[in-house]
Amino acid sequence: MQIIDGKHVAATFKMQMQQEVAQMSVKPCLVAILVGNDGASETYVGHKEKMCAEIGFESRVDRLSAQTTETELLDHIKMLNNDERVHGFIVQMPLPNHIDEQKVIEAIDPRKDVDGFHPVNVGRMVIGLPSYVSATPKGICDLLKFYNIETSGKNCVVIGRSNIVGRPMSNLLSDKEFNCTVTVAHSRTQNLKEVCAGADIIVAALGKAEFVTADMVKPGAVVIDVGITRIKSDKTKNGWKLVGDVKYDEVAPKCSFITPVPGGVGPMTIISLMRNTIMAANNEIYK
Numbered sequence: 023m024q025i026i027d028g029k030h031v032a033a034t035f036k037m038q039m040q041q042e043v044a045q046m047s048v049k050p051c052l053v054a055i056l057v058g059n060d061g062a063s064e065t066y067v068g069h070k071e072k073m074c075a076e077i078g079f080e081s082r083v084d085r086l087s088a089q090t091t092e093t094e095l096l097d098h099i100k101m102l103n104n105d106e107r108v109h110g111f112i113v114q115m116p117l118p119n120h121i122d123e124q125k126v127i128e129a130i131d132p133r134k135d136v137d138g139f140h141p142v143n144v145g146r147m148v149i150g151l152p153s154y155v156s157a158t159p160k161g162i163c164d165l166l167k168f169y170n171i172e173t174s175g176k177n178c179v180v181i182g183r184s185n186i187v188g189r190p191m192s193n194l195l196s197d198k199e200f201n202c203t204v205t206v207a208h209s210r211t212q213n214l215k216e217v218c219a220g221a222d223i224i225v226a227a228l229g230k231a232e233f234v235t236a237d238m239v240k241p242g243a244v245v246i247d248v249g250i251t252r253i254k255s256d257k258t259k260n261g262w263k264l265v266g267d268v269k270y271d272e273v274a275p276k277c278s279f280i281t282p283v284p285g286g287v288g289p290m291t292i293i294s295l296m297r298n299t300i301m302a303a304n305n306e307i308y309k
């Protein structure tokens with residue numbers, strides 16, 4: 023069994039990007055719009071800002087109050103769409119309930135949509151055109167490639183059909199780069215245990231702590247765990263621990279490769295966003 027070390031791969035990619043950015047005539051510039059003061063969003067945006075500085079990007083957080091109207095947010099997006107100094111920007115989700123997230127996503131210029139959430143980028147990805155791919159599936163693809171994991175012709179079960187993980191992941195794995203035979207499982211799937219037990223590769227992205235158990239995993243399978251849930255623990259100092267969607271201790275011994283939580287998929291997501299921003303600065307997708 024080999025543990026997929028997302029921290030190591032992320033550190034390697036980060037160094038490559040630092041070197042690339044140092045050679046660029048214009049520094050990539052990423053802006054994050056943060057509406058309100060959701061604690062988790064503050065943390066994520068803080069990490070992104072720090073990573074930008076470390077890689078050598080320009081970056082800034084545009085903080086808007088929780089009372090910002092949808093129109094005001096859309097106007098702010100228009101302003102960033104038209105600001106030539108800004109290569110890419112993201113609107114940190116979730117947004118307050120009075121704002122329609124889909125409308126916001128569709129207001130972003132696809133050329134600056136480094137989250138890869140705009141339907142134009144999603145559509146281009148699905149038909150195999152160059153596009154910004156959302157951070158988590160892109161990070162998983164990079165991990166599979168880094169570890170030279172054989173995917174061609176393999177049965178892959180993606181558990182979860184979210185717009186930002188499950189759906190794009192299933193599309194990417196079925197494409198010619200990976201050539202998997204993909205099953206998308208979800209909350210209405212019947213006989214999920216049997217479906218998973220036939221998989222050579224499992225991507226668990228349903229958001230349920232320790233859902234995938236050893237009896238669902240074929241010996242020698244590759245298991246990619248996208249989940250991250252904080253649960254109570256009497257074994258840690260602060261009384262909490264992070265777990266994935268996979269019951270790691272019992273599943274890991276059966277696997278050929280597995281991602282741990284934390285330190286597997288997580289560290290790669292921010293790296294993917296940074297890569298997308300370099301691509302935006304270089305006009306690599308939309309020439």
Ligand code: GUN
Pocket residue numbers: 112113114115116137157
């Ligand atoms: N909220 C949680 N993950 C993400 C992400 O990748 N992008 C944005 N914009 N918001 C998020």
